[in-house]
Amino acid sequence: MPESNASSTILTEAHGRVGLIRLNRPAQLNALNDELMDALGSAMLSHDANADIGVILITGSDKAFAAGADIPVMADWSYIDVYQSGFISRNWETIRQVRKPVIAAVSGFAMGGGCELALACDIILAAESARFALPEVKLAMLPGAGGTQRLPRAVGKAKAMDMCLSARMLNADEADRYGLVSRVVPDAELQTMALKLATQIAGYSLPALMAIKESVNRAHESSLSEGILFERRALHARFASEDAHEGMHAFMGKRPPVFKHR
Numbered sequence: 656m657p658e659s660n661a662s663s664t665i666l667t668e669a670h671g672r673v674g675l676i677r678l679n680r681p682a683q684l685n686a687l688n689d690e691l692m693d694a695l696g697s698a699m700l701s702h703d704a705n706a707d708i709g710v711i712l713i714t715g716s717d718k719a720f721a722a723g724a725d726i727p728v729m730a731d732w733s734y735i736d737v738y739q740s741g742f743i744s745r746n747w748e749t750i751r752q753v754r755k756p757v758i759a760a761v762s763g764f765a766m767g768g769g770c771e772l773a774l775a776c777d778i779i780l781a782a783e784s785a786r787f788a789l790p791e792v793k794l795a796m797l798p799g800a801g802g803t804q805r806l807p808r809a810v811g812k813a814k815a816m817d818m819c820l821s822a823r824m825l826n827a828d829e830a831d832r833y834g835l836v837s838r839v840v841p842d843a844e845l846q847t848m849a850l851k852l853a854t855q856i857a858g859y860s861l862p863a864l865m866a867i868k869e870s871v872n873r874a875h876e877s878s879l880s881e882g883i884l885f886e887r888r889a890l891h892a893r894f895a896s897e898d899a900h901e902g903m904h905a906f907m908g909k910r911p912p913v914f915k916h917r
């Protein structure tokens with residue numbers, strides 16, 4: 656049975672080796688304020704440090720994954736307010752410290768910062784009702800939580816420019832075709848499929864998952880030859896892992912592997 660633990664803005668549950676985090680400001684369509692982003696960051700770091708958790712799953716409500724940064728909160732901030740306090744950097748980027756796989760299960764609106772939060776996750780599972788947009792231009796703002804950087808890497812410059820400059824909203828099929836999401840599933844199956852996928856991944860050797868995540872992320876942050884070298888060293892390091900030997904011997908013995916996450 657999952658254990659439930661509520662804070663005001665997020666709900667967390669452990670499902671086996673999956674740490675589920677549900678964004679929970681339904682009246683504001685999960686708009687992302689400091690309280691929520693602080694709670695989300697703490698929950699992610701806590702799951703990352705917990706040896707019993709292998710994968711983190713972030714989800715919202717049926718109507719909204721998250722409708723973006725909390726607009727009324729930001730409306731009267733000055734430049735010096737946001738510069739001195741490190742707005743965005745101070746708590747939105749915690750996700751970059753997380754070394755375990757993070758899956759976003761998106762139903763309904765993923766707008767602005769909500770879309771950017773999903774983009775910062777490693778896998779995006781979208782319900783058919785999912786809608787993705789970076790509408791900051793309508794506020795005379797810009798996608799400032801990684802959107803102008805991660806979106807072009809995900810979908811290419813032409814489509815990213817279109818979304819950022821026109822605020823165009825994508826449905827789940829378009830997001831799938833563009834490569835913005837990993838998979839699309841029926842609405843009624845999103846939570847089950849997301850948990851099933853997270854449970855499957857969490858059953859693999861955790862150090863292997865961490866090395867794969869680190870290597871894939873390198874693809875965006877280095878030249879091909881540097882990335883290949885990083886990957887090769889990560890592969891060589893797998894031979895120092897008990898689980899890798901167990902995985903190969905289990906295959907040869909035609910039995911399921913027993914991973915110790917070492």
Ligand code: CO8
Nearest residue numbers: 682683684686722723724725726764766767768796799800
């Ligand atoms: N912030 C605060 N409250 C919100 C937000 C938000 N982003 N989005 C929705 N809400 C609130 C509404 O105000 C409303 O509250 P109330 O009932 O008290 O009036 C409630 O949620 C329900 O919303 P709607 O009635 O508007 O619901 P609809 O189904 O009619 O529309 C939409 C849903 C299309 C999602 C619509 O709410 C909308 O357009 N929301 C704003 C989306 C948006 O612009 N997001 C981007 C925000 S900016 C951002 O995320 C940038 C982050 C990174 C850097 C920061 C730089 C700006």
